[in-house]
Amino acid sequence: MTAVGISAVIPVYNDRDALARAIPASIEALAAITDAFELIIAEDGSTDGSADLVRGWEERDARVRLLHADERLGRGRALERAFAGASGSIVCYYDVDLATSMEHLPALVGAIRDGYDIATGSRLLPRSDAVRTPSRNVASRAYNFLVRLVLKSRLYDHQCGFKAFSRARLLPLLSRVAAPHWFWDTEVLVRAQREGYRIAEIPVVWRPGVGTTVRANDVLSMGSDIIRLWWQLHVEKN
Numbered sequence: 240m241t242a243v244g245i246s247a248v249i250p251v252y253n254d255r256d257a258l259a260r261a262i263p264a265s266i267e268a269l270a271a272i273t274d275a276f277e278l279i280i281a282e283d284g285s286t287d288g289s290a291d292l293v294r295g296w297e298e299r300d301a302r303v304r305l306l307h308a309d310e311r312l313g314r315g316r317a318l319e320r321a322f323a324g325a326s327g328s329i330v331c332y333y334d335v336d337l338a339t340s341m342e343h344l345p346a347l348v349g350a351i352r353d354g355y356d357i358a359t360g361s362r363l364l365p366r367s368d369a370v371r372t373p374s375r376n377v378a379s380r381a382y383n384f385l386v387r388l389v390l391k392s393r394l395y396d397h398q399c400g401f402k403a404f405s406r407a408r409l410l411p412l413l414s415r416v417a418a419p420h421w422f423w424d425t426e427v428l429v430r431a432q433r434e435g436y437r438i439a440e441i442p443v444v445w446r447p448g449v450g451t452t453v454r455a456n457d458v459l460s461m462g463s464d465i466i467r468l469w470w471q472l473h474v475e476k477n
Contacts, residue, residue, distance in 0.1 A: 244275040245348060246327030246406070250317050251280055253287045254335045257448065261335045262296055262303065268341040272348055279304045281321040284311035315423025319413050325406060334400035336448020343443045347403045350439040356408040357431055358439040359394070360401030366442040367396075375447075382461065389465050390429045390472070394440050397425040401443060408436060417471070422464040429468060 247269055251258055262278065269276040280293045282305060293305040306321050322330050329351045333339060339360050350358035362369035363383060371379070379398070386392050402424070409427075412434065418426045431438060 242275060243277050243326035244273050244328060245269065246277050246279060246325035246330045248279045248281050248318060248321040248330065248332040249335050250283060250314050250332065251285060251289050251335050252283045252311065253285045253289065255287045255289045255292055257335045258289055258292055261337055264337060264341060266300065266302065268344050272345055277302050277304055277326060279306055279321045279325060281317040282307050283314065283317040284308050313419035314421060316419045318423065322406065322409060328406055329403060330406045330409065331403035334448065338445055338448040339399065339401040340444040343441060346441055347401065350441065351403050351405055354437065355439040356405050356436040358403045358441060359428065360399040360443040361396040361440045362399055362443060362445045363395040364440065364442040369445040371447060385465055386425055389469050392429050392432060394428055394438065397428050399443065418464060422461045426468055
C-alpha cells in the first residue's frame with residue numbers, strides 16, 4: 240500500500256449540505272496533486288446527519304475518513320485531533336464551504352514541499368481576489384491590523400481557513416496553543432513566527448460561503464484573545 244503523503248482535513252459542524260459538495264470536490268483536487276492522500280472529516284458533534292453522510296463515503300472510498308466527536312470540541316481542538324491522527328507528512332485544512340478556491344491547493348501543498356513549515360491563504364494581499372460585504376471587510380482588516388500591531392505578526396491575513404503544514408513541525412507547536420475555536424488560526428501563526436518557522440502567505444481567490452458560523456460574539460471573543468495571547472507571550476512567557 241502506498242504511504243499517505245497528504246492528509247487534508249475539513250472541520251465540520253452541522254454542515255451536511257456543504258459537505259455533500261466538499262467531499263467530491265476535495266477528492267478531485269487532491270487526486271490532481273497526488274495518488275497518496277487521505278481526506279479526514281473532523282466532524283465536531285454535529286446533529287444534522289453529517290456523520291452519516293461521511294460514513295456513506297467511507298464505504299465507497301477508502302481515502303475518506305470520518306473523525307467523529309460525540310460532544311463539540313471547538314474548531315481548533317477538532318483540527319488538532321485530526322492532525323494528530325493523520326498519516327501524511329503534509330497536513331492541510333480548508334473550510335467546508337470551499338470559500339477559498341481549490342485552484343490554490345497545489346500552491347499551498349507545494350510551499351510545504353519546497354521547505355516551508357506553514358503555508359496560509361491570504362485574502363488581503365495585493366494580488367488576492369476576495370469579495371466580502373463592507374462591514375465584514377472593515378472588521379477583518381481591523382482585526383488583522385490589531386494582530387500585526389499588538390502581537391507583532393508579519394502576516395496580513397491570519398483567519399483564512401486555508402492552510403497547510405509540515406506535520407512534523409506542527410505537532411510540537413500545538414502543545415503550546417491554547418485557543419480551542421476560531422482564534423486557533425491566529426495563535427498558531429503568531430507562535431510559529433516567534434519560534435522561527437518559515438511561513439508562506441499565498442494570495443487567493445475567495446468568495447463568501449453559505450451559512451458561515453462566525454458570529455458577532457466570536458469576533459468580540461477573538462479581540463479579547465489577542466490581549467490574552469499578548470499576556471501569555473510577554474508576561475507569563477509561555
